[in-house]
Amino acid sequence: DAGITQSPRHKVTETGTPVTLRCHQTENHRYMYWYRQDPGHGLRLIHYSYGVKDTDKGEVSDGYSVSRSKTEDFLLTLESATSSQTSVYFCAISEQEQRAAFFGQGTRLTVV
């Protein structure tokens, strides 16, 4: 899995609670991404980072924030989880722009 670790792998949380998912890489890649995967929608980009402290929004960023304080870690935060955020979340890394991204194993999040 290209040196990518996501944690936790599974989480159940209650509506309205904050949740943070962590992505850790050992490849020293510049670009990091958070996607969510839902039936009927495929993989959709939430946020991405093109360097330490450099992040930007993706297609479905509402309700999510990210932080990248060091190259190897990219955090995704749900400030107040909602049931619509129940999904499988994937982190991906890429060495350069216009290059394939390599994915982690995913985090299954259930908001009840």
Next chain:
Amino acid sequence: GESVGLHLPTLSVQEGDNSIINCAYSNSASDYFIWYKQESGKGPQFIIDIRSNMDKRQGQRVTVLLNKTVKHLSLQIAATQPGDSAVYFCAETGGGGADGLTFGKGTHLIIQP
């Protein structure tokens, strides 16, 4: 809006036959395309990529064909094996920038014994 999609949600093939999975894209600025394989419970796994200045690229048992005229991409898997059972996604990026990949919704490849 611009999108990447797949023609068939499920493809069933006999073991040993060749598989062809198709993908249509609509963003004319797309210049880099990737095929991923995703097995149940796992993250997408890179298979092969192709840039828009090529129309064919081969890997081990896989070939990707790109037809820019009709904005069509295909993945051919030779001598399909049980381990090829998975969902296959095409993805594209283009127009510059680091804003990630746009994915199709996936084709589920089922291998019949």
